Amino acid sequence: MTSRFTLISHSLCPYVQRVVIVLEEKVIPYERIDVDLANKPEWFLKVSPLGKTPVLLVDGMPIFESTVICEYLEEITPHRMHSQDPLARAQHRAWMEFASATLNAIGAMYGAPDERTLAAKVGDLRAKFTQIEAEQSSAEQHGPYFAGESFCMVDAAFSPVFRYFDVFDTIDDFGIFTHTPRVRAWRIALQQRDSVRKAVRADYPELLRDFLIRRKSELSRRMTQTTIAAN
Ligand SMILES: N[C@@H](CCC(=O)N[C@@H](CS)C(=O)NCC(=O)O)C(=O)O
Structure with missing residues (x-):
């Protein structure tokens, strides 16, 4: 190439x-x-x-x-990340779309203007991961990645989704993954992948925190309270 x-x-x-x-x-x-x-x-x-x-x-x-x-x-590359089976490939593309919808739900959560809206948006996210848990539970292949042993396009699409929660977890316990053990294990497997680690700069968590605080949302307020309480 x-x-x-x-x-x-x-x-x-x-x-x-x-x-x-x-x-x-x-x-x-x-x-x-x-x-x-x-x-x-x-x-x-x-x-x-x-x-x-x-x-x-x-x-x-x-x-x-x-x-x-x-x-x-x-x-353009010989190394395949998509399945060779057209049906599986189509299903994976659909789950990549679901990852985009989950990113939108994350945006709605961190932009929520008040406590009530935040609770509703957290509920939306919980519902999304419950759907993924159901999909993973019914799949023939079980982990560590979405479709089993090989890291695929759905894994690439979801890794940035999970990365938000590394910072959200430092703000509050939103209980989003409490009842989704397979999703929790998937999240950990993705976190450990070299390509996923390399996708952001070392200061990503601080940059994201700054961005979230500037939103002046309910989450920003909680972050400020957490900082005050920690000092
Ligand atoms: N559907 C697009 C979404 C890209 C997107 O929303 N990018 C954001 C940053 S994460 C952006 O550039 N926003 C700038 C803007 O909307 O003005 C994709 O998958 O590439």
């Missing part, structure tokens, strides 16, 4: 992380450039029609949308 890959990123973007994980899994060399999404440069808007990260430049030609980028990387 002789193409030059440049990933246009943002330090906190979970969709960027998906692409990094796939690049790392497939051992594809790439350069990463972070942009300020609060102050989008003109050159970025030229390659990102929706003004969003990630964008992958392939020899300067842009591709946007994380799942499209992941599928492209799958097509």
Whole structure:
């Protein structure tokens, strides 16, 4: 493979992380450039029609949308992350979509303006992971990854989802995984994967905390209270 890959990123973007994980899994060399999404440069808007990260430049030609980028990387490399079975592959794509819906639910949770809304959004997230638990319990393959022994595209899509909870867990016990033992084990397996670790900078937890505090949401208020109580 002789193409030059440049990933246009943002330090906190979970969709960027998906692409990094796939690049790392497939051992594809790439350069990463972070942009300020609060102050989008003109050159970025030229390659990102929706003004969003990630964008992958392939020899300067842009591709946007994380799942499209992941599928492209799958097509151009011999190392397979998708199942070879069309039905399983379609099901996995559907669960990748579910990962995106879960990211939206996470956004709704950390943006909740008051206690009542936060409780409702936590409930939505709990319901989502309960659905995944049911899916995993009925599957023929059991762990450590979504589809058994091999780390697949669904794992790449969910790893950034779970990463949020490493910080949420330091704020409060939301009990989101209390009744989902398979999901808990999956979360740990993903956390330990090299590609997943490499998807963010070492200061990611602090950056995420700063971002969450600036939201001025119910979660931000709890974080401030936790900090005051700890001092
Ligand atoms: N569906 C897109 C979502 C990408 C997305 O929402 N990126 C966020 C950052 S995590 C973004 O660039 N937001 C900037 C904006 O909406 O102005 C994908 O999968 O790539």
